[in-house]
């Protein structure tokens with residue numbers, strides 16, 4: 336049965352294909368931009384410079400200083416560069432970190448953005464930026480944050496290392512999974528989410544087996560786009576809350592943490608969302624979606640233990656494979672102190688059990 340819903344489309348122009356990077360200069364001209372600052376991460380500085388060289392008359396140079404979790408200090412330094420160079424537009428090349436810095440600048444300046452994503456994180460499709468100051472992450476949503484144009488070029492993803500392809504792809508799946516049971520979900524987003532989950536579930540093991548498999552890369556990027564649309568359109572729940580809390584408290588890596596937590600968060604919510612579980616099982620071709628996602632993480636070679644990803648424990652207990660009550664209890668308390676809406680009420684003992692299993696890398700229960 337169709338439940339009442341509200342659906343708000345996010346206005347963005349999306350260009351998808353092979354070799355679409357060549358379209359950047361015409362998109363800059365179409366927007367009437369004259370001084371475009373290209374933003375990226377240090378490892379992608381060379382590619383950013385090569386991209387900026389495609390539009391020399393309209394370039395304000397390259398700023399390859401983006402790092403994960405968008406620290407405010409990096410943004411403030413970037414704001415000085417924007418002012419010095421008189422930039423009137425932003426071009427982000429990279430994953431969620433490069434796009435995050437571009438968004439943080441756009442939030443402060445209103446400058447239009449063109450995003451060229453090179454991972455599957457999906458940030459390019461959302462009007463949201465999470466900024467970090469003194470180890471605490473604050474999320475802001477504002478229409479100015481949404482890129483005006485997004486250019487997906489499969490060529491750029493061919494260099495994404497297999498391990499990062501796997502975890503980045505499961506990070507994307509997490510957006511779609513939570514969109515299926517979002518409080519403000521709707522039938523359009525549910526269709527996109529199921530399509531996206533199926534595409535990534537098929538593509539990721541093929542990419543890890545053969546990183547040069549262009550058809551699999553294309554299907555994964557297509558799925559990642561749809562997952563980003565899901566993330567940008569509806570609210571997220573327990574899974575994203577857990578990952579944001581873990582990332583903020585312990586500095587855990589973004590995509591890897593999503594990969595380790597997702598099966599457990601879904602298993603936690605499963606009793607409250609039987610209809611969603613039936614559709615998800617069908618999309619994954621399984622009778623146990625949380626286990627299928629845990630196995631997918633294994634098939635792509637991802638680390639499934641939060642302990643191995645850097646979540647601290649205490650001596651003795653850590654050696655025995657247990658995080659301490661303090662570490663797990665403190666994380667649960669932080670989740671409960673400022674919770675996101677969730678389809679199943681948040682219960683401290685069950686959340687402790689969830690985190691304890693994820694800490695040890697056990698299958699979801």
Ligand code: NAD
Pocket residue numbers: 376377378379402403404405429430431432433435453454455456457458459461463464465491492493494495496499503566589590
């Ligand atoms: P990332 O952007 O930090 O990229 C990871 C690493 O891979 C970097 O060193 C990068 O230089 C490299 N890399 C990226 N693409 C590559 C490619 N094609 N080939 C080779 N190397 C490549 O990681 P991410 O997972 O894409 O993004 C994580 C960040 O994005 C986090 O800060 C997260 O909070 C944020 N994020 C925000 C949203 C949102 O909607 N606001 C959504 C998703 C992620």
